[in-house]
Amino acid sequence: GQQLNQSPQSMFIQEGEDVSMNCTSSSIFNTWLWYKQDPGEGPVLLIALYKAGELTSNGRLTAQFGITRKDSFLNISASIPSDVGIYFCAGADSGTYKYIFGTGTRLKVLA
Amino acid sequence: NAGVMQNPRHLVRRRGQEARLRCSPMKGHSHVYWYRQLPEEGLKFMVYLQKENIIDESGMPKERFSAEFPKEGPSILRIQQVVRGDSAAYFCASSRKGGFDSPLHFGNGTRLTVT
Numbered sequence: 001g002q003q004l005n006q007s008p009q010s011m012f013i014q015e016g017e018d019v020s021m022n023c024t025s026s027s028i029f030n031t032w033l034w035y036k037q038d039p040g041e042g043p044v045l046l047i048a049l050y051k052a053g054e055l056t057s058n059g060r061l062t063a064q065f066g067i068t069r070k071d072s073f074l075n076i077s078a079s080i081p082s083d084v085g086i087y088f089c090a091g092a093d094s095g096t097y098k099y100i101f102g103t104g105t106r107l108k109v110l111a
Numbered sequence: 112n113a114g115v116m117q118n119p120r121h122l123v124r125r126r127g128q129e130a131r132l133r134c135s136p137m138k139g140h141s142h143v144y145w146y147r148q149l150p151e152e153g154l155k156f157m158v159y160l161q162k163e164n165i166i167d168e169s170g171m172p173k174e175r176f177s178a179e180f181p182k183e184g185p186s187i188l189r190i191q192q193v194v195r196g197d198s199a200a201y202f203c204a205s206s207r208k209g210g211f212d213s214p215l216h217f218g219n220g221t222r223l224t225v226t
Contacts (some may be wrong), residue, residue: 032213041220042217100156101154
């Protein structure tokens with residue numbers, strides 16, 4: 001079955017630092033989504049990507065749809081304490097209508 | 112603009128009882144997805160429904176679990192004869208249409224505890 005590998009699994013960074021995380025798939029996807037989940041809450045959509053090579057920003061967040069269509073990257077610039085949480089990637093291919101989620105990257109920001 | 116509404120937020124059931132989880136999609140959304148999340152894990156797809164139709168239930172256990180999305184009213188995920196292993200957070204998401212240019216928007220989940 002399809003698998004999404006997210007890395008790193010967790011990271012501690014200093015406030016103000018930039019953060020990079022990525023997601024790789026065993027198969028080609030047509031869409032990549034990035035979500036943030038806070039404790040006790042549902043995932044909140046951050047960025048949606050629909051075309052290979054697409055680069056999209058949302059404030060301090062930038063995400064890219066890999067050219068091979070098997071990976072995606074999320075960057076957070078100048079991190080702040082409220083960036084703490086779990087970041088999930090999700091992808092969907094043309095064969096199914098279900099989104100597969102990665103295992104998440106747990107981000108902790110040290111003030 | 113109400114988002115995806117799920118209720119209850121917390122549900123406690125004893126082994127053998129039934130659990131009913133409700134989800135009202137965002138206004139204008141006619142596609143509903145249910146996902147399950149265990150602590151420290153990602154979200155696992157369960158079922159995808161449109162109004163009155165199950166489109167993909169490949170992630171649903173074959174027994175005890177069922178889902179519906181009637182013409183009127185919320186989508187319901189039903190778990191019969193619950194067991195301790197059913198304890199998890201269940202999230203509902205909705206989208207405006209099917210396909211890959213309509214991202215999922217999630218509710219805040221129902222946390223089911225089976226005692």
